[in-house]
Amino acid sequence: MTRRGLLLSALAAPAVSRLRAARLEIFQVRVNRRGNWVLARVSTADGLSGLGDASHGGRDERTIGYLKQFFALLQTRTLADIEWLRQAVAPEVAGGGRPAAVAFSALEQCIWDIRGKALGAPVYELLGGALRTRIRNYANINRSTPERDPAGFAAMAEKLVAAGFDAAKLAPFDDMPPKLTDPAGIGKFTRAGIECAAAVRKVLGPGRDLLIDVHSRYNRERGLDLARRFEPLNLFWLEEVVPLRDIESLAAINRAAAMPTAGGEALFGAKGFYPYIAAGAFDILMPDIKYCGGLLELKKIAAMAEAAGLPVSPHGPASPVGNAAAAQVCATLPNFLILEYAFGEVPWRAELIDPPEQLDRGCLAVSGRPGFGIVLNEKTAARYAV
Ligand SMILES: [Mg+2]
Known part of the structure; x- marks a missing residue:
């Protein structure tokens, strides 16, 4: 890509503060007697998507219930608001045990993956x-x-x-x-x-x-x-x-x-x-x-x-x-x-x-x-x- 192209793509990248979660998908794959893998994928209206691992919550159906519940909360804010989401789900995490903790952790992972993709940077940066x-x-x-x-x-x-x-x-x-x-x-x-x-x-x-x-x-x-x-x-x-x-x-x-x-x-x-x-x-x-x-x-x-x-x-x-x-x-x-x-x-x-x-x-x-x-x-x- 040329320098001009790079500049233009940077300008076109959506700011994280404008990104909103539009869709949640859940994938469950069979592993073994110790548990399956549950993956969350969040997408924005701009077509960006991020992945999160929601496995091993103890009871996957409860984890999935919390994923949907917390995703609805996330939709009321932008993907800049991790600290806000953490506070908003705190009562459920305190009362809901591991499935709620796993659901929040997975959504948080999705948010970082999307943020990195929006900014064109690996998350470690x-x-x-x-x-x-x-x-x-x-x-x-x-x-x-x-x-x-x-x-x-x-x-x-x-x-x-x-x-x-x-x-x-x-x-x-x-x-x-x-x-x-x-x-x-x-x-x-x-x-x-x-x-x-x-x-x-x-x-x-x-x-x-x-x-x-x-x-x-x-x-x-x-x-x-x-x-x-x-x-x-x-x-x-x-x-x-x-x-x-x-x-x-x-x-x-x-x-x-x-x-x-x-x-x-x-x-x-x-x-x-x-x-x-x-x-x-x-x-x-x-x-x-x-x-x-x-x-x-x-x-x-x-x-x-x-x-x-x-x-x-x-x-x-x-x-x-x-x-x-x-x-x-x-x-x-x-x-x-x-x-x-x-x-x-x-x-x-x-x-x-x-x-x-x-x-x-x-x-x-x-x-x-x-x-x-x-x-x-x-x-x-x-x-x-x-
Ligand atoms: Mg151990």
């Missing part, structure tokens, strides 16, 4: 500029491993190593009932889980990173014991040993554990994270772009973490849309550590977006195209529609 062009990911194999034993986890770990990842996460205590109190039963599940983790460590070797998610199956006393028992496996982190509501126990385990501890995936907003930072509950914070309030909120949470000297590792076994959105924020964070990637869920994952998702040695390239740099591949979405 609107969030302070990129510090990096590649985002390191760890492969979460928990959702894609059907055989929950050492051989099953080891087989999936072989695949992630072959795919070029240098970090893996599993949650090897998922089979333990959360309310189990019988010491013999807990002992059995604990030994079995550590054996699964040891099998994955063996495949990874000493040069790759192993992350363990406990999914809050333990209490403080047993959690302290668990942290000690994991010491020989040289963990990158130990995640959410006790339930999130028990901040004091999380902090006690964090102080005592030899390895870093991480958590916070279910928390909404900067206000949700503050008590955990203040209490020293985690070494590493894990806001999820699908739950925490979206890109701007993730940026605020990361700034708060930065002030406390903590790194941020966004949670997100997401669709490729969620990872593309998260990558745009992660590129701008001085305290970014590593992003989550849901490994091996469906073979057509990359083709759900256009251009297809590309990973190089476990790293996601940050798109420099306008918005998130992607559009939905509607053929793939239709082929695997729920």
